[in-house]
Amino acid sequence: MSPVPEQYRSLRAFAFGDGPGLADELLELVIKGIKTATCSTEHEPNTSTSGERWIVLDGRGEPACVIETTEVTYRRFGEVDAAFAYEEGEGDRSLQYWRDAHRRYFGRQGKFSEDMMLMCERFRLVEVFRDHRLAS
Template sequence: MTEELKVKYPGAIAWAFGDSSEMADELAGLVIEGKKTATCGSLSSFKNEEESPTIGGYSIILNGKGEAVCVIRTISLRIVRFCDVGEDLASKEGEGDLSLNYWREAHKDFFSREGTYQEDMELVAEEFELVDVV
């Protein structure tokens, strides 16, 4: 399926959200429901990825089993410090109660597991639109 999607969306990259199969399933589900229209990652991880999202580029989103579930298109990328993330980005991430407090706690935990957490760390914030559900 992923190969068919790469033909339909030339240049598409494939990846899963989060750091566990459960998180990949949950966050992909939020995208399909239209609740999640943004994500972020540490700038250091972004720089070390073999393939990174680009503005206008397509991403094939994988579930926890590595299966394609939807396709998104990146509409913006920006660098923001963890401490400067606001309510707008937190709610667009679509997680929990959509509050900045929830976002800060969940992402502090995530980036701590990744080993990159710092209050002033730089993040790559990506906003996207859902273009296809597989």
């Protein structure tokens, strides 16, 4: 039996971050209601539209929850503000932490530049799948 309820089986799926550890760390923040925003380069295939729902995968690639995009804006890296950084929910939730962490993240992908365009997405948690367990 699939852990994904039937009404969500047609949704696209993705994992946050660029590896299993980061995927689980960010997923936990989503499930706890701390992380309600994310960003990606404007050219990534997971580009969202407002109202779209997604299955979020954990670090093992297992379906964990469903989120719904509530807002999508495009901003340059340097235009991301403290409110958005706080909603991303990472580290101490400060703009400085966000900038440092995202310089490293996009740098690992070879995509970072100070004026890069980002898709900034706000979302809400719709449902956590009953059988989901975060890796320890």
